[in-house]
Amino acid sequence: MQFLINGKSTEADFDLRTSLLDLLRDHLGLHGSKKGCNQGACGACTVLVDGERILSCLALAVQYQGRSITTIEGLASDHGLHPLQQAFIEHDGFQCGYCTPGQICSAVGMAEEIKRGLPSHVTTDLSAGTIALTHDELRERMSGNLCRCGAYNGIVDAITEVYAEVAE
Amino acid sequence: MNPFTYARAGDTAEALRLGAAGQAKYLGGGTNLVDLMRETIEQPDALIDVTALSSTIEEREDGGLLIGGAVRNTAVAEHRAVRTRYPVLARAILAGASPQIRNMATVAGNILQRTRCTYFYDDDGARCNKRTPGQGCDALEGFNRIHAILGASPACIATHPSDMCVALAALDAIVHLRSASGERRLPFIDFHYLPKDHPEIETVLEPGELITAVELPSLPFTVHSTYRKVRDRTSYAFALVSVAAALEMDNGTVKEVRLALGGVAHKPWRALKAEAALKGQPATEAAFRASAEAELSEAKPLRDNGFKIELAKRTITAVLMELSAVKA
Numbered sequence: 234m235q236f237l238i239n240g241k242s243t244e245a246d247f248d249l250r251t252s253l254l255d256l257l258r259d260h261l262g263l264h265g266s267k268k269g270c271n272q273g274a275c276g277a278c279t280v281l282v283d284g285e286r287i288l289s290c291l292a293l294a295v296q297y298q299g300r301s302i303t304t305i306e307g308l309a310s311d312h313g314l315h316p317l318q319q320a321f322i323e324h325d326g327f328q329c330g331y332c333t334p335g336q337i338c339s340a341v342g343m344a345e346e347i348k349r350g351l352p353s354h355v356t357t358d359l360s361a362g363t364i365a366l367t368h369d370e371l372r373e374r375m376s377g378n379l380c381r382c383g384a385y386n387g388i389v390d391a392i393t394e395v396y397a398e399v400a401e
Numbered sequence: 402m403n404p405f406t407y408a409r410a411g412d413t414a415e416a417l418r419l420g421a422a423g424q425a426k427y428l429g430g431g432t433n434l435v436d437l438m439r440e441t442i443e444q445p446d447a448l449i450d451v452t453a454l455s456s457t458i459e460e461r462e463d464g465g466l467l468i469g470g471a472v473r474n475t476a477v478a479e480h481r482a483v484r485t486r487y488p489v490l491a492r493a494i495l496a497g498a499s500p501q502i503r504n505m506a507t508v509a510g511n512i513l514q515r516t517r518c519t520y521f522y523d524d525d526g527a528r529c530n531k532r533t534p535g536q537g538c539d540a541l542e543g544f545n546r547i548h549a550i551l552g553a554s555p556a557c558i559a560t561h562p563s564d565m566c567v568a569l570a571a572l573d574a575i576v577h578l579r580s581a582s583g584e585r586r587l588p589f590i591d592f593h594y595l596p597k598d599h600p601e602i603e604t605v606l607e608p609g610e611l612i613t614a615v616e617l618p619s620l621p622f623t624v625h626s627t628y629r630k631v632r633d634r635t636s637y638a639f640a641l642v643s644v645a646a647a648l649e650m651d652n653g654t655v656k657e658v659r660l661a662l663g664g665v666a667h668k669p670w671r672a673l674k675a676e677a678a679l680k681g682q683p684a685t686e687a688a689f690r691a692s693a694e695a696e697l698s699e700a701k702p703l704r705d706n707g708f709k710i711e712l713a714k715r716t717i718t719a720v721l722m723e724l725s726a727v728k729a
Contacts, residue, residue, distance in 0.1 A: 250402045252435070272436050279501055285475075288501045291432045295407050296450055339501065346500065351479050354495045354636065359484040376636035377499025 239307025276378035286342025429510030464619030470509035557600030593668035622649035
């Protein structure tokens with residue numbers, strides 16, 4: 234089966250029961266995406282599919298043939314770390330680091346959602362065309378990513394620094 | 402997880418043909434089904450991927466919407482017509498799960514998701530009539546703080562976990578089904594069953610039958626609608642109690658009202674008693690509270706969940722107050 238993973242066309246053969254997370258980690262050696270709960274409760278396995286954030290632990294890999302998948306390994310460029318990776322370092326956005334790849338991939342997906350004007354549970358005006366990434370919006374939109382070290386203040390600061398201006 | 406075969410259906414006819422065989426199951430985003438298969442609570446021998454089927458939201462001439470079964474939850478909440486004309490639906494979806502899950506989950510899959518009763522999930526240590534018919538229910542005498550207060554039976558006290566479905570119940574939605582023998586349409590509020598003696602039978606779906614779409618009829622007053630969810634955390638948790646409501650007033654009296662509750666029953670609970678009690682009444686807090694009392698008059702508390710009865714009454718009253726204030 235054929236996948237586009239971090240920009241590279243990748244061929245893989247696997248048992249149909251394999252999740253996208255297990256495909257990445259066990260078959261392709263991409264260990265950045267983490268297996269926390271393996272049941273859709275923690276967000277540590279978050280990856281981007283065609284730019285949208287999903288939980289790779291609940292995704293059967295077979296369903297994602299031909300799709301473009303971006304993991305934490307695919308965010309940096311030749312010029313260096315992704316700005317959000319750098320911001321996580323500068324703001325101490327982690328302690329143990331286990332949830333970090335999921336947090337960062339999730340935030341990258343979130344920024345795109347904000348850009349297209351997708352409302353959230355805390356958005357007051359559903360008809361608003363643009364949405365500001367306020368503290369409350371950010372915390373609601375990142376609620377699917379748990380950090381059991383409790384590094385939330387640093388995580389929020391890092392994401393705010395990189396994306397708060399996205400929505401003007 | 403048990404082994405299975407996989408096929409991606411190109412159209413509805415192909416899906417129905419493939420879905421008719423053996424223990425096949427239709428697969429949407431997999432956010433609930435994959436988890437249940439991992440727990441071996443679901444053991445399909447074939448998965449028919451239906452995510453390539455109807456994933457459009459069609460605006461109908463009469464002002465209603467036809468939402469394809471494979472539309473992702475995010476896409477429904479994001480749609481301009483849903484946000485402006487059916488805000489209760491956008492709000493209900495945005496109150497559910499997490500953004501990642503909403504990006505994966507489909508409308509049909511959301512409707513067919515199964516209870517999060519912890520005894521249902523605990524297939525090693527608990528008895529469950531829904532999982533193993535006739536076995537008994539360990540939730541009845543167990544920790545049942547999250548369980549049903551309306552329409553439960555001695556066989557099952559589980560609740561339906563969906564937020565989206567509570568909004569659909571309030572909106573008079575019509576569900577479109579297809580099977581080898583043709584198409585049928587029925588009111589969404591008749592789609593799910595109460596548990597009675599057979600909690601393992603959760604919906605009217607026949608084997609191999611497919612949810613192709615959900616239709617929202619044109620109800621102009623649903624622009625004044627909202628959803629409120631009360632839960633243990635402020636985000637990313639299932640409802641203890643939720644309320645979907647739409648209200649139309651005329652000179653301070655209730656002209657039209659739609660009300661449904663989540664987190665309280667085996668199915669999305671359309672509050673018809675409260676609606677009947679409210680029609681033509683003055684839009685006052687006392688009348689809203691009285692309608693909530695009427696709806697909850699037959700509620701039955703279990704050991705740990707009696708708080709839900711008062712919580713439901715207060716949430717109904719608060720939501721109606723909010724909607725009536727917007728209208729004033």
